[in-house]
Amino acid sequence: MSTVTSLDPRTPILVGVGQITDRLGQPDYAAMSAADLAADAARRAIADSGAPTADIVGAIDTIATTRQFDNSSPSTHAPLGRSSKFPRSVAVRLGAHPRRAVLEVAGGQSPQHLVNEFAATIASGHAEVVLLAGAEAMSTIRHFAERPDGRPDFAEDPEGEVEDRGYGLRGLVSREQIAHGLATMPAQYALLENARRAHRGDTRAHYLRAMAELFAPFAAIADANPFSTAPAPYCVDDLATVTDRNRLIADPYPRLMVARDQVNQGAAVLMTSVGAAQRLRVPTSAWVFLRGQADLREPNLLDRPDLATAPSAATAIELALEAAGVALDDVGYFDLYSCFPIAVFNVLDGLGLAPDDPRPLTLTGGLPFFGGAGNNYSMHAIVEAVHRVRADQRGYALVGANGGVLSKYSVGIYSCQPGSYVADDSIGMQREIDAAPTVARSAHPHGWASIESYTVTYGKTGPTGIVVGRLEDDGRRFLAGVAADPDGTPDPLLEVLTCSDEPTGSRFYVTPGPSRNEASISRRAATRRRPPRPALDRPFEHVIVERDGHLLTITINRPEVRNALHPPAHRELDEILDAYLADPNLWVAVITGAGDTAFCAGNDLSYSATGKPIVLPLNGFGGITARRDLTKPVIAAVNGYAMGGGLEIALACHLLVVDTTATLALSEVNVGLVAAAGGLFRLPRAIPPTIATELIVTGRRIDAEEARRLGLANRVAPAGQALAVARELAAEIISSSPTSVRLSLTMMQKAQDATAVFAAMDDCQPELDELMTTDDASEGVTAFAAKRPPEWRNR
Structure with missing residues (x-):
């Protein structure tokens, strides 16, 4: 057993803790901002150290804070405003001038992870006095957001640099x-x-x-x-x-079993080295040691072999106990993250503890009852753990902090028993977790399946069924929503989920859809909901269709937005191409754009900036880029701009005619997006890969002559004549055997392994999910809609 005098002066310790609650409706309610709450908790932590306040504040070299709910994803909104540099806002209120300020990633694991990280930083000599803080003011925000008058303004922009680590949502959120x-x-x-x-x-x-x-x-x-x-x-x-x-x-x-996020709560922890604590005259009665720690991450939700368990949490606790040199029986106090019962059950199952263990499993009262202070809840648990071990000098307290969906788990073991800092083996264990097999997935499942797990959510529009299924033919896992008739009547499968003794294992039929996979009670029920056979003789709002013998001309008719596409236009194009492929009297199709300015400017970013849902057909952008059965010729007649998704449509066609006004580019990187509708994969196959790479990463535009020189364009037409020349090319094809043409295209596709394009598009879903959670993606679309240059943040 170490003694205080024998400790390395760089040994990290916790010397002060504080917390605050500002209850809405109480006489002392102060409508505090999150920064106010965090600063108040920090003042209490500094006072709790027993050292002179001015000395502590002047010695703080690092401040690190958790994120607030209204800054935990690019899509969150702060109706009362928020600090642009939350750690600096807290520091300003304290009168502190730390050289380093950190804003941590989102997740309930973040308070304990910060303790673990900065304990190692102090032990390495790279910091001496570290303040950790966080708060939520969601109760105040919700209260005043519903009132037009008297709303406080929480917006502020303090000076100083902040190490903003981003949202940390990779793998946790998917489209x-x-x-x-x-x-x-x-x-x-x-x-x-x-x-x-x-x-x-x-x-x-x-x-x-x-x-x-x-x-x-x-x-x-x-x-x-x-x-x-x-x-x-x-x-x-x-x-x-x-x-x-x-x-x-x-x-x-x-x-009452769901974490309560409408809270006004703040908590803070003050950490120092032993040497700094002695220099600052912190009494040893305030010292608490982090005797063991660990941080592990589970595979992404739908990749886990068994949805009933997340073993990395128990493994992290075992690693922390090993580092502390104590057994589970030595721990007298627990705070196990309790956003939902499964978060606690999961740990108990993994450690072999009973739910009625005589040692309480929470120190605060848990997230549904004490309050789920966003990413900062476990800071309150750490505060309580410090109080417990100070009162029980020989006791040990364990805090388990969970983030994501049982995704990240950080553990700390606290005691007043002196001990040297011991590094844990989280890195080695994480390698083993990452190397373990995951479950095969299906993005577009079709056929009979069984329910692996399920839930029914209850909202204003009624119950909604969601299932995790396994295909009978190959066991691949997928997500599906319970189908409904056009009038909103849910499939009988919903009754199975809500009323049967055990829905898990039940058989159902799944079909892929444009926005989600649909689960039905039977094949017959799924077939009954199939859309009617596509027809070309109905009027279309965003597309003009012309039949001329065996030729079909498809004109995107949105010239006011350079023929950019939004969901209704996508749906029409998808239906038209379905009808073209199904009609034996149509042999060739030409796609062009209305007007003389643009073929298609890609995605309608102004529409996207409205926040309305962007749903593509199952067959991809324009109903063509993910179409796997394009066995009849389609010619793109490019007049003017073919930008982003517009060029991706052209690349998905078999032949390309451009006029001399044509301008082509995969311009997605210029607006914070990527050419994931096939452009990233088709362009390097159509032109030299090095040139394709340059065009993709710069968004550089090429003209008709360069497109012809690179082999991208089959023919170059005079200005305004792209459609006429495309029709001439179509006439040449129509003069040949349609059967021979169809089979030739089919065999060419097989020989070129075109399915690799579609496989690559499916395999890149994690990267697209990551892009969805970035500031840059949101900023690019917003800046485009506002007609201003984007301000990239590289996160």
């Missing part, structure tokens, strides 16, 4: 999940909870009772905690009984 209704935490966690219930063989009623029995003691602790947001002594029956007040949010969760 696939959002499209299937998994945009909220309750829905995603419910999938895991129901998988665990089915794995255990519990009935719905028994499992609901078990969740309530787990959380009732949490509520009792929160009721006695003066910093709780809304203390109330809920009993098991209160939690397990579904009522209007305790309504279902996402099966199996009633409202």
Whole structure:
């Protein structure tokens, strides 16, 4: 056992903690901003150290803060404004001038991860006095956002640099999940909870009772905690009984079992080296040691072999105990992150602990009852852990902090027992986790399948069913939403999810759709919902269709936006191409743009900037870029601009005619996007790869002559004559055998391994999901709509 005098002066310790709650509706409610709350908690932490305040403030060399909900993704909005540099805002309020300021990534693991990281930083001698802080003012924001008058302004832009680490959402948010209704935490966690219930063989009623029995003691602790947001002594029956007040949010969760995010809470931790603590006259009675720590990450949600468990959390605790040199039985105090019951059950299962272990499993009262202060909840748990071990000098407290969907887990073991800092083996263990096999997935499943897990979410429009399924033919996993008739009547499968004794394992039929995969009770039900056979004789709003014998001319008719495409136009083009391919009397199609300015300027970014959902057909951009059965000739007649998605449409065609006014570019990088609708994969196959790379990474435009020289264009027409020349080319094809042409195209596609293009488009979904969570993607579209240069932030 080490003694204080024998410790390396660089040994990291916690010397001060503080927290605050600003309750809406209470007499002392102050409508504090998140920065105010964090600064107030920091003042309390500094005072808690017992050292002179001015000395501590002057010695702070690093301040690191957690993110707020309204700054945790590019799409979040701060209706009352927010600080542009949150750590610096806290420092200004304290009168501190740290040389380093850090804004951490999003996630509930972040407070404990910051403690672990900066303990190592202090131990390495790269910092001496570190302040960690965070807060949420969501209750105030929601309160005033609904009122037109008297709203406070939380916007500020302090001086100084901040190391902004970005949102940290890679692998945690995907377009696939959002499209299937998994945009909220309750829905995603419910999938895991129901998988665990089915794995255990519990009935719905028994499992609901078990969740309530787990959380009732949490509520009792929160009721006695003066910093709780809304203390109330809920009993098991209160939690397990579904009522209007305790309504279902996402099966199996009633409202009282869901983390409470409408809070005004702040917490802070002051860390120093032993040497700095002695120099600053911090009494040893305030010292608390981080005796063990670990940080691990689980595979992405739908890649996990078993949805019923996330073993990395228990593994992280075992690593931390090993670093601390203590056993689980030596730990007297736990705070296990409790956003939902599964987050606690998962740890208990992995460690072999019983839900009724005599040692309380929370120090605060848990997120549904104490308050789920966004990314900062576990900072409150650390504050409580410090208080416990100071009162029990020989005790050990364990804080387990969870982020994502049981995705990230950070652990700290605290004690007043002196000990040298010991590094953990998180890096080595993470390599093993990352090397483990994952589950094969299907993006466009079709056929019979079985339910692996499920949930039903309950919103204003009624219940919505979501399933994780496995295809019967190859076992691949997929997401699907329960289908509905055009009048909104849900498929009978929804009744299976809500009423059957055990939905898991039930058989159903899945079909791919333009926005999501659809789950139906049977093949017959799925077939009944198929759209009617496409027809070309109906009027179209955004496309002009002309038949001339065996030739079909398709004109994108949105000249006011340079024929840029939005979802309604995509749907029309998709239907028209379906009809073309199905009609035996149509042998060749030509696609062009209305007017003399543009063939197609790509995605309608002004429409995108409105925030309306962007849904592409299953066959891709313009109904063509992901079409795998293009067995009849399609000619692109490019007049003017073919930019971004417009060029991707042209590249997906078999032949390309340009007139002398044509300007072609994959310009997505100029607006913070990527040419993922086939351009990244088709252009390097059409022209020399080095030239293609240059055009892709610069967005450089080429003219008709360069397109011809590179072999991209088949023919160059005089200005305004692209369509006429394309029709001449079509006439040459029509003079040949349509059967021979069709089979030639089919065999050429096989020989060229064109399916590799589609496989590459599917394989790149993680990169597209990452792009969706970046500031640059949001900024590019916003800047385009505002007609101003974008301000890139490289995150």
